[in-house]
Amino acid sequence: MNLQPEPVSGASVAQSLSLFRQHAPLVHCMTNDVVQTFTANVLLALGASPAMVVDAEEAAQFSAIADGLLVNVGTLTRDRAQAMLAAIDAANQSQKPWTLDPVAVGGLTFRSEFCQRLLQRRPAAIRGNASEILALAQHAVSGRGVDSLHDSASAIAAAKQLAQVSGAVVAVTGSVDYVTDGTRTLSVAGGSPLMTRVVGTGCALSAVVAGFAALPGERIHHVASACRVISAAGERAAAVANGPGSFIPAFLDALYQLDKDEWL
Template identity: 55%
Template sequence: MTATLPVDVIAAELARLRAMNPLVHLLTNEVVQEITANVLLAAGASPAMIVAEEEVSSFAAISGALLVNVGTLYPARLAAMKQAVAAANRAGVPWTLDPVAVGVLDYRTQACREFLACKPTAIRGNASEIMALAGCAGSGRGVDTTTESEAAVEAAEGLARTTGAVVAVTGETDFITDGTTTWATPWGHPVMTRVVGSGCALSALVAAFTAQAPNRLHAVAAACAVAGLCGERAAAMSRGPGSFKVEFLDALYLLTPEKLREQVA
């Protein structure tokens, strides 16, 4: 049994993010860097993409949060990611794992399974990716999933219990769990799947919300809710994927706790 995340939690987490303006270290998919940076700026965080092995450890340690997204993974990037994760853990910096296409390709699947031992703060993926990480059978096509998010809730809860991470399995409805409590965020719009980087940008938003979060489950769930609510508003204002991207950034920038309550009411 899951319940919809209360609007008061979303509003409080959004206000906390805006007040903090956390610095977020993004080791992300090279295809989506522009939209990811703009999403964080619009939401109220500060993105930075430091990728050189000579710099990642120092920068991860002074960041508010770290994102590791394996979308465009290759040996040098993987080495930098491992160094950044180790530095973040030493400094107590929360980090989020986005296991793009895990379960489809062996190289990234093995890398992400090794990352699980490094105790990510949060994991955000689609149903197929979360089921693959949890060792369950799923179906996917690279970054796409052919499994409904609800079918992966049990796998997500198990993965959360074994890793200690807050796990978000995203889809038509997002489910966010710490292995004991599971929240649903039922907002969003299908056009979001037609814009490259919307999922990766959500993972960056998840990382941003975890910075100094007193309740990491609430933080991750609120990030999913904010993205979904802004997706709904942007879809209503746009004519297709191109204008949606602009409207989505504007919706994030203009969102306030008060407007959020009005939209959910």
């Protein structure tokens, strides 16, 4: 068993990005109301196809068609929870992978209990900040809504535990991202503090993870590559942006311009 995180390799990122653009996955995003447009634009910039279908009956039909499903509980309601359950069950029946983003789990009872129920439905991937991953693994945490009060490294053990229990590849994101399948752990450096000054970079990353998790091959490498693609675009955007307002278009441009060959 590899106990120490190892950096994700450039060759792995190149391979995953190439596959992603070849497959152009259709990603069903059941995400929060605040980030839908930004999430769709991020997926489009990378070459994927986003769709936001939220009615319970339609969501179940669509998740069987899509390549991957994202379940983001940021603006969870009871009606939306039922639609998410219907979509997940249909995805599982069709053997389509689904990804969980447990936004603000730990501080709010309804979403915390709901996400514990979802773990029983075997997500392919889970992406959250340190506080969310610790809370989802039922560790004592302190958090402030979507803001983590924990360093990502402090949640590695919880992420491994969560991966072993759920069967998911778990990504805990922060200044350094850690991705684990419960046995191996990969580290992903990079990004920019400006990514925390605009709405939706984490949620959009979860949608990208959902698309990468649908690719053939080793899921842990695909999920880590998704994290590196987003962090690299953040670095490049920050280098030319004057602040949060100019960061967003520069970030989308950077995603669009990423070339697999630069990682080889």
